[in-house]
Amino acid sequence: MRTRDHGKPTRLLAAASVSLLAGICLCGAVQAQKSEANAGGIYTCTDARGRTLTADRPIADCSDREQRELSPSGLTRRKIEPTYSARELAEREDRAREAALQAAKATDERRRERALLVRYPSAASHERERNDALAQIDAVIVAAQKRIAELSEDRKKIDEEMEFYKSDKSKAPGAMRRKLEDNTQSLAVQNRFVAEQEEEKKRVNARFDEERGRLNALWSPKSGGNTR
Template sequence: MLPVHKPTLIAALSLLAGAAAHAQPAAAPSSIYSCTDSRGRNITADRPIADCIDREQRELNSSGTTRRKIEPTYTAREQAERDERARQAQMLASRQTEERRRERALLVRYPSAIAHDRERAEALVQIDAVIKAARQRLGELSDERKKIDDELEFYKGDVSKAPGSVRRKLEDNAQSVAVQNRFIGEQEDEKRRVNARFDEERSRLRQLWAIDAGGAPR
């Protein structure tokens, strides 16, 4: 057997090690980034993609499944606009939720037209009772005024010649009449508001009753 020189053996082993290293495949990247840019191109890379900084990117596992989504990077103005859109959308959703809650409460309170008509009538009866009492008070004040006028006849209708007590009764009577007339006017306005509210409710209830009954709203 021929002797092998030690330097030659070392060189041969180094060559074999280098060949084995070249023969091994390169390690695949642990993550892959994917997106569609502004021109519609599908791009993949082994790092976040600069051309897609303004849009969502996906970080994929080596198996191709999504590991996470990377949100776009916005300017301060874009972020403010985005936040405002989100706020408006949240407000709209809240209003819609509140509207549905009010509609459910309305149906529970007024399951039928009869129930709605009955409550309208009761509300108007209460206002009419208050107006009636005020009108009765006006009648009493009118009687009082006649007595005062009778006293003024002694002074030939000249209020300036009447004693202070008579003048005060006349002033008090006039003020009380003004108060009662103003009060009656306010109650008449309240009747109009009540009727307007019930009319508005009735319009919405017709739709809700139809939907609740399984029909189309009219």
């Protein structure tokens, strides 16, 4: 004897109803999204006087500043960049180039500072290199001064030989006159060389003084440096 399941049609009907309801809800949500996407946007911005403006199209009074396009629900769809004149674009490009240049200079300066700190980890190392550089110049000056002393001794001998012709040096033998001219030129060259080396010492000291001023900050305890 077979029994019928009278509850089965009821369950099938209930399941079908749920599926139909879910489909209707999903369709409604999709339609709502499409409607919002197709709806006109709302444009908003803050003008130069600080007023918040809204319109159904891009706002002319805010052409020089950023605007936002909102959906009907108030969400930001997109941001609209300012529109610039040719002069404004050129000025923006100039400012961007200047900012990039300053950033590059700052990067180079930090690189030089790091290199200085590696080369001179302490004040003692910096002063030691200054003294070494000056000592090398002094050695060159001493050699030049020695040559000047030799030329001066030669000059005394030449002057003694020229004593006979002091009233009219043009009557002196050609070889003697050339010796006098060579000695005079050599003395001038050596004296000029010594003067140049003295100027070089000033430049070296100025360079080390400038470096010392920068390094003092790098050696400071706040910078983690070492002043010993």
